[in-house]
Amino acid sequence: MKTTADKNTAPIQCEAPNNQEQGEQGLALLKYLIIGILFGIVFVKAEIVSWFRIQEMFRLQSFFMYGVIGSAIAVGLVSIQLIKRFNVKALNGEPIKIGKKEFRKGQIIGGFIFGLGWAMTGACPGPLFAQIGSGFTVVAVTLVSALAGTWLYGRFADKLPN
């Protein structure tokens, strides 16, 4: 019985886990800032942050977003295979670990709810940040609201089917 209680109160593991064992602070974090900046530039320059592109995608009227997501997956897949095949290590020498995604009902229910919001706001969480940076300051309201949604999930997580 104790284990079930533990399971309910123990912090739930992060879904995009930081598998690096060594801690990182200050300047070591700068490299993530640079990757983030490059990523944000791609988002805006390829107009992925555009509400119109998301509408085209869900209306099946343009191949563009399917091309973006499809080729991103293809490159990611090949990269991960290469990392595994050649046993590539992280820069600090640690073996690369990839978190396992376990099946949960939330992937169906939560996934559907996110899809509804994605089509409405024209943004998944990444583009939200890039839209604000692009000068659409009102998207900060969407961001705060998304934070509230995240908090509500955390608050009621134990009462939802999972």
Place this chain on the structure above:
Amino acid sequence: MEQFIAWITQPWPWYVAGPLIGLTVPALLIIGNKSFGISSSLRHVCAACVPANIPFFTYNWKKEMWNLVFVLGVLIGGFVATTFLANPDTIVVAEATQEDLAALGITDYSKLLPAEIFNWESMTNGTGILFFIIGGLMVGFGTRYAGGCTSGHAIMGISSLQWPSLLATTFFMLGGFAMTHLLLEPLMRLFGIL
């Protein structure tokens, strides 16, 4: 040089953008053993600011600081691209989409986002409540309930051949189709936008 500027200010095609986004996966793994995922940043902000003793938010968020730095970078990147590399022309949108959107009262293509919706004045009427507040709640609640968003599931998860991520992505798409084709127009009427 002029040619380079002309080339870089053009909208980038999918076969340039997609692979660059895909390269984020090995880049994060190699530089710091990090799994690509953006919606987790929202959780870290909650954990840092309003944990309220909720088990879901009481973890060592400082260890995940990299993720917050990463999304700050995405915001700065958006600023850099818009300020220094902006496309001088208006956005090109499929004609069929333009026709569909005209029926929803959306006809302004001068910016990347429709000016009719994305302005502060929308906060004084139903537009803001629907598109920003309700939309944002669904994005935040849904991604966390699903355990990830387009980056964590669709790109990182499918790239690493994990079927729960394929399932999640399928339902992202189904939700998007349902909103676009079944719910958007009635909701806009309900909120007095149409």
